[in-house]
Amino acid sequence: MIAVLLSPIYILVTLYLLRWNLWWFSACGAFFRKKWFRIVYSAFFLIISLSLVIAFFIREPSLKWFFKHLSNYWLGTLLYIVLAVIVGDLIRFILLHCDRVNKIKLHSRKTFLISGGIVIAVILSVSVYGIIHARTLKIKQYEITIDKSCETGDLKVVLIADLHMGYSIGHRYIEHMAEKINALEPDLICIAGDIFDNDYDALDDPHAITAALKSMKSTYGTYACWGNHDISEKILAGFTFGSGKDLTDDVRMAELLCEAGIVLLNDETVCIDNAFYLAGRKDLDRVKKIEHTRKSPEELTQGLDLAKPILVMDHQPRQLDELSAAGVDAQLSGHTHDGQMFPGNLLIHLFWENPYGLEQRGNMYSIVTSGVGIWGPDMRVGTDSEIVEILVHFH
Numbered sequence: 279m280i281a282v283l284l285s286p287i288y289i290l291v292t293l294y295l296l297r298w299n300l301w302w303f304s305a306c307g308a309f310f311r312k313k314w315f316r317i318v319y320s321a322f323f324l325i326i327s328l329s330l331v332i333a334f335f336i337r338e339p340s341l342k343w344f345f346k347h348l349s350n351y352w353l354g355t356l357l358y359i360v361l362a363v364i365v366g367d368l369i370r371f372i373l374l375h376c377d378r379v380n381k382i383k384l385h386s387r388k389t390f391l392i393s394g395g396i397v398i399a400v401i402l403s404v405s406v407y408g409i410i411h412a413r414t415l416k417i418k419q420y421e422i423t424i425d426k427s428c429e430t431g432d433l434k435v436v437l438i439a440d441l442h443m444g445y446s447i448g449h450r451y452i453e454h455m456a457e458k459i460n461a462l463e464p465d466l467i468c469i470a471g472d473i474f475d476n477d478y479d480a481l482d483d484p485h486a487i488t489a490a491l492k493s494m495k496s497t498y499g500t501y502a503c504w505g506n507h508d509i510s511e512k513i514l515a516g517f518t519f520g521s522g523k524d525l526t527d528d529v530r531m532a533e534l535l536c537e538a539g540i541v542l543l544n545d546e547t548v549c550i551d552n553a554f555y556l557a558g559r560k561d562l563d564r565v566k567k568i569e570h571t572r573k574s575p576e577e578l579t580q581g582l583d584l585a586k587p588i589l590v591m592d593h594q595p596r597q598l599d600e601l602s603a604a605g606v607d608a609q610l611s612g613h614t615h616d617g618q619m620f621p622g623n624l625l626i627h628l629f630w631e632n633p634y635g636l637e638q639r640g641n642m643y644s645i646v647t648s649g650v651g652i653w654g655p656d657m658r659v660g661t662d663s664e665i666v667e668i669l670v671h672f673h
Contacts, residue, residue, distance in 0.1 A: 292327045295359060296320060302394040305387050326352050334514045346445040346480075347656070354619060354655030355405045361621075362397045408619065408657030413451065415458060415650065416662045420636045421669045422643045424607045426587050428672040429553040436464040436496070437666040439593065439612025440649025442507065444475030447651040449486035455650055455665065456490045462667050465497040466550070469540065470612045471505025471561055471593030475653065476513055478530045491538035498550050500540045503558030505593035505613065507653070509568060525567050543591065545573045547582065554587040557606075561593045575604035587672065595632050595646045602642035608670070609644045616648035620660035 303310035303319065310316075325332075330349035336342045373379045383389055436459055441447060459467065474481075481487060494500055510528040535542050543558025550556055557579075560572035575597055579588060584605040592601075595611035616634040617623035626633040632644045647666045652658060 291360065292324070295363065296323050296327075298363065299323060302390070302398075305390050305394070327356075330514060334512070343445065350446055350654065350656035351405070351409065354408055354657035354659075355401065357619060357655065358401045358404050362401055366393065366397055404659060405657065408655075408659040412652050412656060412658040412663060414663060415451075415455060416664045417458065417462070417667055418647070418662070418664045419667045419669070420645060421671070422608065422636070422645075423671040423673065424587050424643075425641060425673050426585060426607065428587050430465070430551055432672065433465045433554075433668075433670040434462070435466045435468060435589070435610075435668040435670055436462055437468050437470060437610045437645060437647055437668060438650050439470035439610075439647050440472040440505070440615060440651055440653065441469070442472055442475040442649075442651035442653050443487060444477055444480035446475070446653075446656050448482040449490060451651070452487050453490040453493075456494050458665055459494050462665075463495075464667070466556070467494055467496045467500040468556070468589070468591050468610050469500065469502035470591045470610050470647070471503050472507045472612060472649070472651075472653070473502060473505065473535070474508050474528075474531050475651075476507050476509065476511045478510065478528050478534075484530075484534060488534055488538045491535075491540060500538075501548070501556055501558060501591070502535060502540050502542050503591040503593060504542070504544060504561050504564055506561050506563035508561070509564055511567075527568055545578070547578065549586070554589065555582055557588065557590045559590060559592040562596060563594070575600040575606065579604045579606065587670075595630060595644055598631050598637075598639045598642070598644050602640040606642050608668075609642060610668075611644070611646045612649050614646060614648070615653065616646075616661040618648075618652060618661055619655060619657055623660040 300316055300319070303315075326348065329345045329352055333342055333345035333349050336345060370384075373384055374381070438455070438459070441452070441455075443452065478484075491500075508531055510526045532542060541548070543556070545558070545560045547555055547557040559578065560569055562572065565572045578590065582588060582605070587608075588606050589608045589610065590601060590606050591610050593611060594613045595609065598609065601609055611632075614626055614630055614633045615622075617626035623634075630646075631637075632646050634646050634648055637644045637646075645666065645668060648661050648664055650663055650665065652663070
């Protein structure tokens with residue numbers, strides 16, 4: 279419903295941007311003012327602008343793959359086009375009302391060409407950087423001390439989340455991730471949700487992905503919980519379509535994890551080596567759609583030996599105070615992507631208690647990763663794709 283209401287705004291923005299494009303090209307020379315060029319360029323621009331709609335409805339696999347990738351690049355580029363136009367129009371408005379500015383030069387064709395060229399260069403530069411940077415996987419390190427004893431001694435925990443395997447993230451990137459994780463020689467690997475990107479059929483090579491995930495080595499194994507995107511669901515520009523009756527829990531997702539040797543914890547807790555607990559919570563949004571129940575923090579820790587360390591994977595960093603009060607020592611989360619793209623990395627702090635990084639609530643540590651993969655726009659600007667290495671000390 280929201281997508282339908284916003285679609286006229288998107289159409290108006292697209293036409294406004296096309297108008298500015300044609301104006302700038304017209305200023306470049308007579309060739310660009312020819313009717314055939316304006317028609318061809320307009321058609322090209324509109325196809326790119328509608329690529330996300332085309333990708334949503336098309337069924338032929340290779341064409342769907344092409345338009346899905348095109349739309350993911352376009353969404354990121356569109357953000358910076360809109361920001362550039364807003365900033366440009368604001369500067370122009372200020373200069374028009376500034377007495378010291380030569381209005382003739384401001385309205386000149388040369389000024390229009392130069393300013394437009396600068397804007398285009400900035401947009402392209404930021405977009406290309408964002409595409410490349412999204413595939414630059416970094417290691418983020420944290421060190422925490424839990425005020426409990428643990429028979430294993432210190433633990434090296436690797437946290438990953440938001441793989442979003444599908445059209446944007448394929449098997450080669452997952453293989454690269456697995457190699458970097460193995461180089462860390464972890465004791466425990468935790469995957470905090472959004473392993474898939476709503477569509478199992480979007481995986482480029484399920485067998486290669488399974489093999490890559492299975493190749494991850496650690497002392498105590500790999501555990502995971504679901505995220506809000508680990509469900510078969512039709513999505514267009516971030517909005518879901520269809521009723522709850524249309525949503526399914528694709529069993530192939532769980533089967534892939536099982537074949538990869540990954541233990542799925544769905545509101546379940548395990549005691550590892552009789553030394554510490556690891557729990558995986560059901561995702562709050564996923565529960566609203568198909569599972570309908572999830573344990574409270576109190577129910578999650580009920581019956582556990584609170585003298586032992588308790589680690590909890592919860593895709594979304596919620597209920598921090600409640601989990602701390604229930605005796606949890608560390609909550610491992612993702613979901614926020616740290617905003618993924620500027621200015622999202624600034625705005626994300628308005629919506630989450632801990633939008634990214636390490637924060638302490640009482641005796642509990644909340645650790646939120648920006649994620650391994652990306653969602654929506656195939657770019658990262660102002661944030662990193664990361665694997666988190668957590669060195670856990672005990673008293």
